[in-house]
Amino acid sequence: MAEVSYRDATRIYPGTDAPAVDRLNLDIHDGEFLVLVGPSGSGKSTALRMLAGLEACDQGSIHIGDRDVTLVQPKDRDVAMVFQSYALYPHMTVAQNIGFPLRQQKVPKEERARQVREAARILDLEDYLDRKPKQLSGGQRQRVAMGRAIVRHPQVFLMDEPLSNLDAKLRVQTRAELADLQARLGVTTVYVTHDQVEAMTMGHRVAILDYGVMQQVASPGELYRHPANLFVAGFIGSPAMNLLPTVIEGDSVVFGTVRAVMDPAVAAAVHQAKDADITLGVRPQGLALGSAGVPAEVVVVEELGSETFVFVELEHLGQTRRIRVRVDADYQVKRGDRTQVSVLGPLHLFGRDGQRLATASEVEGR
Amino acid sequence: MTLTARDRVLRGQSRWGTAALGTVTWLVAALFFFPVFWMVLNSFKTEAVANASPVLFFEPTLERWEAVTEVTRGLLGFSEAFTNSFVIVIVSTLLVLVLAIPAAYALSINPIKNWRDVLFFFISTKFLPIVAAILPLWIIARDLGILNSQLVLIILYTAMNLPLAVWMLNSFFGEVPRELIEAAQMDGTGLFGQIKDVMLPIVAPGVAATALLCFIFAWNEFFLAVQLNPVDSSTVPVWVTSNVSTRGNFLAKLSAASTLAVLPVVIAGWIAQKRMIRGLSMGAIK
Numbered sequence: 001m002a003e004v005s006y007r008d009a010t011r012i013y014p015g016t017d018a019p020a021v022d023r024l025n026l027d028i029h030d031g032e033f034l035v036l037v038g039p040s041g042s043g044k045s046t047a048l049r050m051l052a053g054l055e056a057c058d059q060g061s062i063h064i065g066d067r068d069v070t071l072v073q074p075k076d077r078d079v080a081m082v083f084q085s086y087a088l089y090p091h092m093t094v095a096q097n098i099g100f101p102l103r104q105q106k107v108p109k110e111e112r113a114r115q116v117r118e119a120a121r122i123l124d125l126e127d128y129l130d131r132k133p134k135q136l137s138g139g140q141r142q143r144v145a146m147g148r149a150i151v152r153h154p155q156v157f158l159m160d161e162p163l164s165n166l167d168a169k170l171r172v173q174t175r176a177e178l179a180d181l182q183a184r185l186g187v188t189t190v191y192v193t194h195d196q197v198e199a200m201t202m203g204h205r206v207a208i209l210d211y212g213v214m215q216q217v218a219s220p221g222e223l224y225r226h227p228a229n230l231f232v233a234g235f236i237g238s239p240a241m242n243l244l245p246t247v248i249e250g251d252s253v254v255f256g257t258v259r260a261v262m263d264p265a266v267a268a269a270v271h272q273a274k275d276a277d278i279t280l281g282v283r284p285q286g287l288a289l290g291s292a293g294v295p296a297e298v299v300v301v302e303e304l305g306s307e308t309f310v311f312v313e314l315e316h317l318g319q320t321r322r323i324r325v326r327v328d329a330d331y332q333v334k335r336g337d338r339t340q341v342s343v344l345g346p347l348h349l350f351g352r353d354g355q356r357l358a359t360a361s362e363v364e365g366r
Numbered sequence: 367m368t369l370t371a372r373d374r375v376l377r378g379q380s381r382w383g384t385a386a387l388g389t390v391t392w393l394v395a396a397l398f399f400f401p402v403f404w405m406v407l408n409s410f411k412t413e414a415v416a417n418a419s420p421v422l423f424f425e426p427t428l429e430r431w432e433a434v435t436e437v438t439r440g441l442l443g444f445s446e447a448f449t450n451s452f453v454i455v456i457v458s459t460l461l462v463l464v465l466a467i468p469a470a471y472a473l474s475i476n477p478i479k480n481w482r483d484v485l486f487f488f489i490s491t492k493f494l495p496i497v498a499a500i501l502p503l504w505i506i507a508r509d510l511g512i513l514n515s516q517l518v519l520i521i522l523y524t525a526m527n528l529p530l531a532v533w534m535l536n537s538f539f540g541e542v543p544r545e546l547i548e549a550a551q552m553d554g555t556g557l558f559g560q561i562k563d564v565m566l567p568i569v570a571p572g573v574a575a576t577a578l579l580c581f582i583f584a585w586n587e588f589f590l591a592v593q594l595n596p597v598d599s600s601t602v603p604v605w606v607t608s609n610v611s612t613r614g615n616f617l618a619k620l621s622a623a624s625t626l627a628v629l630p631v632v633i634a635g636w637i638a639q640k641r642m643i644r645g646l647s648m649g650a651i652k
Contacts, residue, residue, distance in 0.1 A: 087545040088549075101553040
């Protein structure tokens with residue numbers, strides 16, 4: 001178990017100009033479950049593979065515990081990795097697969113068998129120890145890959161989209177099991193996914209990458225409540241935040257016909273930025289339908305059972321905009337209805353460079 | 367998509383087409399097999415029967431097999447030739463594998479910048495007809511004092527088969543997912559362990575196929591053997607031709623010699639084939 005830190009870690013693939021990972025600075029605490037998330041091509045897998053030693057670190061350094069591992073071979077880093085494809089050895093049985101890292105460490109046969117059984121017990125694989133990987137289901141293979149990682153008691157677990165080859169239902173179940181297992185073992189874990197729901201539900205902290213640059217690292221709640229920039233605002237939260245250009249009139253933010261009054265501190269911050277291109281972000285949960293607010297027309301109704309998301313079209317700064325609003329499941333609404341959208345808040349304000357200006361949590365709709 | 371008549375035949379959807387295709391296949395196979403069959407048949411005839419106009423029924427005899435394995439003083443004998451061939455072919459095939467496996471592993475798993483050029487270089491060594499190189503080879507072998515030795519053929523057969531083996535193994539290794547090797551690295555396996563414990567067991571069928579080809583090429587090699595090693599330590603192909611006599615036609619005896627010469631290749635092929643089929647049906651990389 002150990003802390004992990006990236007210090008200005010950079011990876012530039014040969015023959016490319018843009019770094020796949022650009023000066024990544026990240027400190028991962030001992031025992032933490034950190035999730036690297038981002039769209040494809042964001043550099044999240046590259047960052048993970050740099051920590052594994054499978055990808056070179058062209059600039060900067062990577063540390064595990066108090067050891068600089070930048071130039072250390074993968075086999076000597078004492079980290080275990082679970083691959084997206086599981087990468088089970090097809091010619092070995094489950095027991096041999098799980099025991100393989102121990103065999104490399106020259107652990108005596110009886111001790112090895114004992115530890116393999118122990119790992120198999122934790123992962124509920126005891127009945128399958130003599131099978132070959134091709135005789136297993138996807139979920140079982142995933143657990144064998146986990147077994148191969150935990151049997152070693154490594155300093156760090158690395159997981160590269162380990163759930164993406166499972167079907168949806170199994171994925172949700174395995175997600176919880178994995179988080180539980182990590183909590184029990186208490187091993188520092190770095191987990192890569194493109195699925196923000198996975199990131200939010202599993203991670204103690206989540207680091208968001210885009211084009212190789214880290215956008216924000218924070219707890220799931222913090223990311224949701226205080227996205228650092230437009231990218232994070234649009235990426236975190238399902239369904240996504242409504243983002244639309246806006247202007248400031250005095251101490252108010254314009255949203256359709258509503259003027260949302262900012263509290264003085266927020267207003268001061270926004271005025272200080274002197275930014276003309278301001279983007280307003282408001283989550284579907286921060287809006288409501290009713291008899292007050294901006295006149296709108298219902299376009300699409302998405303009923304999820306537990307709640308309903310309604311797409312409405314409304315006039316905002318002289319243009320028709322499509323906005324998503326969350327309503328309770330029993331709220332009666334259908335396509336073509338005329339309604340009004342009011343603001344519950346919070347409102348997020350972002351400047352021209354996409355960085356957050358302020359959160360106007362205290363708004364008064366008018 | 368519309369199917370042409372040819373597509374339907376190839377997909378087995380046309381009964382007459384399938385039957386015709388089957389017939390043609392059998393005819394071609396018979397055409398290729400017939401000379402071999404005739405050779406084996408001839409070896410059980412007496413010279414008189416073998417050299418007369420072909421007959422279907424005859425009294426089989428082992429007399430020519432005995433004649434061909436007889437030891438004549440001063441001439442390359444049957445058992446010597448086979449011993450030489452086995453030593454030379456097996457040692458050179460093992461050498462090829464020992465050298466080609468690391469080379470192919472390096473080229474496919476951790477390729478250097480111009481790895482395609484390297485592969486091309488390997489195969490380009492086969493562009494020169496061996497006849498053009500025989501004089502310098504002969505002079506070098508003479509100066510090293512290894513003419514008429516098993517060693518000269520072991521070296522040359524290794525060199526001859528090495529490019530082919532690297533090329534073949536490289537493509538087999540290339541089909542193994544990189545993640546398996548990476549997993550082995552993460553599990554604490556060094557380079558040697560990656561090859562021995564992970565790569566080789568998975569590509570065993572490919573290695574068997576490569577070894578078989580090297581075995582066949584080395585076993586059948588005649589030109590180098592007859593030029594550099596024509597006397598006591600020569601190989602089976604040279605021995606077979608020694609049964610061609612200027613004193614007359616000994617077709618039955620020659621057939622017996624030839625049949626003996628092809629047997630090891632048939633057996634090696636049969637063994638390797640079993641391995642290859644089992645390996646290919648394993649197909650469990652994902």
